[in-house]
Amino acid sequence: MTDATAGAGPNPQDAAAKAAEKPGPMLAADGTPLKKSLSRALRRQKLRALMLIAPLLIFVLVTFVAPIADMLFRSVENQIVSDTLPRTTAALDDWNADSGELPGEAVYEGLYYDMVIAEERKLHTRLGSRLNYEQTGLSSLFRQTGRGVDDIGEVYFDQFDDLNPAWDEAVTWAELMGEPNWVAEAKARAGNDESIPGFEMKDGIEDLLPRTAEMYGIFAEFTETEDEDSPIEEEPWEMVHVALYQDLVSQDVSGYDGAQADLLNEAKAAVGDFETIGFKDGFLEIEDDWGNHDIWATIKTYSPNYTNGYFLAAVDMEKTPDGPALRDENERIYGILFQRTMFMSLMITFSCILLGYPVAWLLANLPSRSANLLLILVLLPFWTSLLVRTSAWKVMLQQQGVINDVLVWLGLVADDARLVMINNQFGTIVAMTHILLPFMILPLYSVMQTIPPSYLRAAKSLGATNWTAFWRVYFPQSVPGIGAGSILVFILAIGYYITPEIVGGTTGTFISNRIAYHISSSLNWGLAAALGTILLAVVMALYWCYDKIVGIDNVKLG
């Protein structure tokens, strides 16, 4: 409709004439085709609706969905091994666990450096407790090794120190490894107690002394970030001396003419006569277990960044060299726990149907005034605090509790043989049936309200007995209510935590209680996340069914 196209396109008169000839698109008041105008209005309406929803959706995604996704991720994440022992795991790649032989010297060398760094960063105990989930004894092994790992470095450190005491001075090392300008400025500032600039590595030193440069770099970074000190004032760890020894044995340093070149050449000449200690022997001296093939197999198995180990543990399996296998019979606890959770949730759902159906029927068939009054008796427990109801059941069911007292008073139970009704499955089922019963009654009631009572009368007038009329006419129409209530109750029951924790004892607990135990007591978060993921998958499947059958927007809350 712009002027530029007016010459090429049909002019308005032509268009009007054409429109008169054959029926063109219907136009809205402003001249745009009606179809376009409508779809634009529709689009705007959609956009407005989405903008109203967006704040809440973003809020829920950030505060709720993201945390759950994070938990799911945690169930497979296993970066701790390769983060803590990067050199060891890299060297282990070449090792074949099935060979039955111990890994080679290269692996122990990597382990040495990794352990020294981990020990300085205090990470080795965390790794030890992580690996201890897979094989007991690893926690103490890592702790012991962390304490003894410096012994290996001592051997070389002492010999460098004997050769020339300058090797035990921070400045010597800083001059050898650091950029000369940085060294000069750092020295000047250190003298004046000013803040020292960050360490800069000397050009070319990586080629000359590769291992030493790497280790000194790590030391310098750690000193600056963790200790808030400068390498110019701190003598390096013994690990750097070990690296230097290795470099001097293998590298040619005669071309070096920077700072401390004399010292370096002196050391180069002397290292040939150094007393040496193999890394493997050193570790075996600290802890015999480093010669244990199984331990290396475990470390290798858990060295990838992601693992299905937690999930295997959650279904009572473990990784073996021959692939996943079931644990020993007496170590299987999660299968039983899942079965028990299922069984008890089903029992609770079933008891809720049994108790909820008659009540819902009565409510639906009473005149509305008395039905509303009785409905309050259903809603009162629904509105009462969960902890109030749970403590009430504790009061009722315990051995000195109300029910036992009444039974003893009536003479039905002897005083010394009071019933044990709490801290077992019975207690959990009773208390949870009571707590979840309103969730069954309310959907049942709303479905039964829609069933006309005349159907029953019609069936009876056609000759059906009471039972037939109920079973063939009324019951099938109430099945949607049973379905809605059952799924809701089952979903809520399967993930319950508080009530089983208080009245469940040891035999009446659910999988949720185990998850809480792993989060707060055993600190095996990966396993907790894996158990949670399995539980979540079951709940989500049921939620999907619920949405298909009932529709989530049909949930009734009184």
Place this chain on the structure above:
Amino acid sequence: MSAILTKVEQRPMSFTLPVVGAAGAFAGIFVGAANGSTIAGIVGGAVLIAALAFIAMTSVPSDKEKLFRWAMIAIFAVTGLLFGALPGLIVGGLFGWFFGWFIYWIGQGRYRSHLVPYLTPGQVLWHYAFRVICGAIFVFLITPILVVMPLSFNAENFFTFTPEMLRFDPDGYSLKHYRDFLTNSEWTNAVWNSLRIAPVATLLSVSLGTLAAIGLSQSHVPGKRAIMAVLISPMIVPLIISATGMYFFYSKIGIVGTYWGVVLAHAVLGIPFVIITVTATLVGFDRSLVRAAANMGANPVTTFFRVQMPLILPGVISGGLFAFITSFDEVVVVIFIGSAELQTLPWQMFTGLREQISPTILAAATILVGISICLLTTVELLRRRSERIRGMSPG
């Protein structure tokens, strides 16, 4: 239901006497057990009630029925007083009242008056048996809550009725657990924390939830089902999983153990309730009112606050109350992401139940029951008001 459907007529003695006798025997079990001999109680109860029924049906003129029933209450109450002091008086009086009514109800055949005439005796029996079953289920629903209340006035540190309490001895009762609840700093801090967290969380979920519910109620929302599923999911996902995930994630972003961390978590848990109640109210909302308002020159904001909001307000308030009670009652998430200074009332109760059993919990529970009765009444009144506005129910 006051209309009499079936003509009432006196039942034969062969029917009345066994029925009331059986009821008397049942009551006799309790009286007998309380006084040492169950067998004597059963036999005595059956004979006594059957004899009274016989007298009532044969010798008492029909205009003296009221007098007879009052006499029964008096006799039973006095007998009760002789056997068991004050509680005996009350229990005896109740027995007298019940059996006075029951003898006439059975003997005069009044139980049939509300039922259609063509029912067989078996159907009549089932009708009442069904009501007794339902009554038992209601007792199951309510008793645990009712039992807590008297126990909270216990003078001892027990979770059970003491003999003094059963004798209605004033020494057996005291307000000391309430005093403890109101003065112990652990409990008052817990109440204060709950009151600090719940309203803010409620405000957050109600404001965001109402907006979203209005958005969701429009006719063309792409992906409505999926959005709805996400928004309702905090109610469905087991709390332990939400708590675990929030613990990990919130510690990453550094809000574990802070006030706002708990508020955000509680707000998201309350959202499904707001969404459900507000969308339910919006189903009955006539959208042409909005168009009418726009037609008369109101801008969308004015339309929302002056037209739409007053009409959906009952739903919004009940959604808010649901969100409030969710936060006020929440314990799992706060245990995981809260800190010792943020200990809420449910948390305090949970620790109390698990570790040091003190009847102060029952005092707290009784107060909470009082609060929930208030909230329930409010929600019920709002629901009726909303239905009345929309003309769905005449009441």
